[in-house]
Structure formats: C-alpha cells, structure tokens
Amino acid sequence: xxxxxxxxxxxxxxxxxxxxxxxxxxxxxxxxxxxxxxxxxxxxxxxxxxxxxxxxxxxxxxxxxxxxxxxxxxxxxxxxxxxxxxxxxxxxxxxxxxxxxxxxxxxxxxxxxxxxxxxxxxxxxxxxxxxxxxxxxxxxxxxxxxxxxxxxx
Numbered sequence: 001x002x003x004x005x006x007x008x009x010x011x012x013x014x015x016x017x018x019x020x021x022x023x024x025x026x027x028x029x030x031x032x033x034x035x036x037x038x039x040x041x042x043x044x045x046x047x048x049x050x051x052x053x054x055x056x057x058x059x060x061x062x063x064x065x066x067x068x069x070x071x072x073x074x075x076x077x078x079x080x081x082x083x084x085x086x087x088x089x090x091x092x093x094x095x096x097x098x099x100x101x102x103x104x105x106x107x108x109x110x111x112x113x114x115x116x117x118x119x120x121x122x123x124x125x126x127x128x129x130x131x132x133x134x135x136x137x138x139x140x141x142x143x144x145x146x147x148x149x150x151x152x153x
Contacts, residue, residue: 003085007042011052014041020084021056031053032062036147056084 001134005014015026030037033051035044044052047128055062058081066072066080071091074081075098083091109116115125 005041007040009041010037011035011039011041011044012037015052015056018056019126020070020082020088025064025070025082028068029059029062032059032064056082095138114140 003018003063005017006012009017012026012030013025015021015029016023021029027037029052033055034050035048035052054065060066060080069080069082070088071083096110098105100111101107107118113127115121119125
C-alpha cells in the first residue's frame with residue numbers, strides 16, 4: 001500500500017499504520033482474510049500480504065461492511081468505497097477545494113483558517129502574536145506614577 005510497516009507488530013496493529021486504515025477497519029480486514037491475528041507482519045508470506053492488500057483496496061468484495069468505509073456514497077460515483085494512502089489525501093483536498101469554491105459555510109471557515117465544526121473561538125484556536133495585551137507595560141507605568149505621587153507628598 002506504499003507504506004513501510006514495522007515487521008515486529010501484530011497484523012492488525014501494523015495495518016493501522018497505513019494512512020486511511022484505522023484499528024476497526026484493520027480488524028475487519030484481518031477477520032475477512034482469515035489471517036492469524038497474532039501473527040507478526042514480518043512473518044507473513046507474499047500470498048497473505050497480497051490477500052491483505054486486495055482486501056484493503058476492494059473491501060466490498062471480501063464482505064467487509066460498508067459502515068467501516070471512509071468514503072460512503074461518493075459525490076462523483078455514488079459508490080461506497082474505501083480510500084487509503086495518497087488517494088485519500090488527494091480526495092480530501094479536492095473536497096475542501098469544492099467547499100471553498102461553492103462558498104459553503106465549512107468552505108469559508110476552512111479558507112479563513114478558523115474552526116469548522118462549531119467549536120468556540122473566543123479564547124481557543126488563537127494563533128500568532130498576542131494582540132491588545134499590554135499588562136506588563138501598564139503595571140510598570142502605574143508603579144512609576146505611584147512612586148512620583150509618594151515623592152510629592
């Protein structure tokens with residue numbers, strides 16, 4: 001799948017290191033391919049590896065339920081599919097660009113670099129230099145004024 005996986009890890013945990021393959025999906029792939037879940041990634045034969053790769057690329061053919069797919073009812077094709085690796089990154093970027101082009105609320109928030117999913121932004125999500133905070137300068141000015149007031153008395 002274009003990813004180097006540590007050969008000392010168990011099969012499901014090793015598969016979850018691939019971009020687009022989470023823990024639950026990896027468990028379902030291992031169960032669908034009937035590979036020993038306690039086996040290590042490095043000890044698998046070429047046939048078992050190709051079986052795993054095929055199950056990850058075309059999960060519907062192996063009986064994995066569509067609720068585990070990361071791309072259900074695709075806008076372009078209308079099919080349920082599961083994307084991994086660079087395909088997932090490209091499709092995600094295309095989705096964000098589409099939202100920005102049609103000027104949806106999420107697209108506008110993405111383009112402005114703000115929170116998208118309804119989080120509060122009054123105090124969190126700030127970036128850059130602090131604006132409007134001069135407490136240290138004000139405190140020093142107040143102390144200096146206080147000293148001048150005491151000297152006049």
